Amino acid sequence: MEIPRTMPAAVYVGDGRVETRSLPVPVIGPGELLVALRSCGLCGSDIYKIVHGTVRAPAVLGHEVVGAVVAVGTGVQRFAPGSRVVVAHHVPCGTCHYCRHGNISMCRAFRSSNLDPGGFAAFIRVPARHVMEVTFPVPDSLTDEEAAFTEPLASCLRAIKRGGLQPGEAAVVVGLGSIGLLLTQLLRLRGARVVGVDPLPGRCGLARRLGAEAALDPTREDVAAAVRAVSDDRGADLVLLAAGSAATLPLALDWVRDGGALCCFAPLAPDAPVPVNLNPLYYRELTLFGSYSPSPSELREALELLATRRVRVAELITHRLPLTALGEGVAAVREHRALKVILTPGEERG
Numbered sequence: 001m002e003i004p005r006t007m008p009a010a011v012y013v014g015d016g017r018v019e020t021r022s023l024p025v026p027v028i029g030p031g032e033l034l035v036a037l038r039s040c041g042l043c044g045s046d047i048y049k050i051v052h053g054t055v056r057a058p059a060v061l062g063h064e065v066v067g068a069v070v071a072v073g074t075g076v077q078r079f080a081p082g083s084r085v086v087v088a089h090h091v092p093c094g095t096c097h098y099c100r101h102g103n104i105s106m107c108r109a110f111r112s113s114n115l116d117p118g119g120f121a122a123f124i125r126v127p128a129r130h131v132m133e134v135t136f137p138v139p140d141s142l143t144d145e146e147a148a149f150t151e152p153l154a155s156c157l158r159a160i161k162r163g164g165l166q167p168g169e170a171a172v173v174v175g176l177g178s179i180g181l182l183l184t185q186l187l188r189l190r191g192a193r194v195v196g197v198d199p200l201p202g203r204c205g206l207a208r209r210l211g212a213e214a215a216l217d218p219t220r221e222d223v224a225a226a227v228r229a230v231s232d233d234r235g236a237d238l239v240l241l242a243a244g245s246a247a248t249l250p251l252a253l254d255w256v257r258d259g260g261a262l263c264c265f266a267p268l269a270p271d272a273p274v275p276v277n278l279n280p281l282y283y284r285e286l287t288l289f290g291s292y293s294p295s296p297s298e299l300r301e302a303l304e305l306l307a308t309r310r311v312r313v314a315e316l317i318t319h320r321l322p323l324t325a326l327g328e329g330v331a332a333v334r335e336h337r338a339l340k341v342i343l344t345p346g347e348e349r350g
Helices: 044-052 108-112 128-133 150-163 178-189 201-209 222-229 248-255 279-283 296-307 323-334
Strands: 006-014 017-024 033-041 064-072 084-087 123-126 135-137 170-174 193-197 214-216 236-241 256-264 287-290 319-322 341-344
Touching (some): 006 323, 017 323, 033 084, 044 323, 064 123, 178 193, 201 214
Parallel strands (some): 319 341
Antiparallel strands (some): 033 064, 033 123, 064 084
16 A cells, blocks of 8 residues: 555543644654554553543553554564554563563563554554564454454453462452453453452343353442352452442452452552551451553463454444544543444544
């Protein structure tokens, strides 16, 4: 295809606002790729950055990227123009103290690396290290939209691995948005017994169809009974907080077993008070940990799970919007009208 000089991009401009702007198409160098966007998922972390202003404006966000290669830099042999690829946004060095201890997402190279610009743009320059480490061919079995779940699914994989859950053990997933529903499926694949928690009945129903033994409103008194029923009356071995609400923390402490673990898998608002007594962490020997972003190996594993249909994602997509409607997508998610939004470069809506 003929590469234009400028391109449309959805740009965060500050104060919770996004605008469509015309930006120069990036110029690639040796070892790099120029990718034309086909699909980019709207992540909760994108919304968090827009709403709370945690990134400097102007900024092009978006990191759940699937595209088609339109140009290759000198030395690139793995990809050719026309190849469909899924691309992650961060690359660890693999050798620093953090990488050697398995804390990949704390690696300074990981945190400083990125795509140029983000995925909410019509064209993206993929740096050379990204090409080598975190760019993967999209299998023919997957649509562009399905492949866009690679990074969020890999993030879920990392969280579950860090929780150390064993087959037959019990887990609670708090928040049944797209991340919570991915976690539910991965937990079932590991042989766990799952209770989902969400105030929206439709999401609870979908969680049950995807393998949760129970899915209930968090305010119902029978949540604790459901957790005991799947855990031989001990409580959950692992509670995953996939929704950023401080109000769920005291409930999670009631649902987790003595010696169990709680994973914070979503950030709270920057000024959110945390109304919880931490003494149970001491007296009950609980583990509280966070999980942030996946490694290259987890990205490969996630793509394989999607390609072999062991994780279902098509039914999680509720909105398909053009880049020009990013603000509309953000509002739809915040108002609980959308489960998963996929952005495309065209004007199609669905």
